[in-house]
Amino acid sequence: MKTPSPQSPVILGWREWVGLPDLDIPLIKAKLDSGAHTSALHAEAAGLITLAPDKQLICFAVQPLKTHPERSVQCIAPLIDRRMITNSGGHGEQRYVIRTHLRIGALLWAIELSLTNRATMRFRMLLGRTALAGRALIDVRQSYLMGRPHLL
Numbered sequence: 637m638k639t640p641s642p643q644s645p646v647i648l649g650w651r652e653w654v655g656l657p658d659l660d661i662p663l664i665k666a667k668l669d670s671g672a673h674t675s676a677l678h679a680e681a682a683g684l685i686t687l688a689p690d691k692q693l694i695c696f697a698v699q700p701l702k703t704h705p706e707r708s709v710q711c712i713a714p715l716i717d718r719r720m721i722t723n724s725g726g727h728g729e730q731r732y733v734i735r736t737h738l739r740i741g742a743l744l745w746a747i748e749l750s751l752t753n754r755a756t757m758r759f760r761m762l763l764g765r766t767a768l769a770g771r772a773l774i775d776v777r778q779s780y781l782m783g784r785p786h787l788l
Contacts, residue, residue: 678754
């Protein structure tokens, strides 16, 4: 796996299949949105585990495929922050934030993800400009430039 750089950014479509290997999520469809500052992941049943006053873990469930809700993945990750994030409707929401690795094709790099309920949204994941900055450019006329995986 390699990491894209500002000298050689990858061209991606406005939607791509991505993976979150640290969370054991091999495939999830993401909308790439340069208008969104922060990336977001659909998460349910989030709960905190406090290990020490300054170390917390967040447990949550992800249903990577909207059409297959029975395929739920239980995830656990270090909590790095809680932030007030304004959604596309202009409403502020306090969200948990984690850091994880993003895989797109043969590329791999660390990103921050806010956890929220995206059940009413078309995509379970939104990849914002902070995660893409200096690494990727979006060709809004195209989709799935990194390929369409076969789903089990």
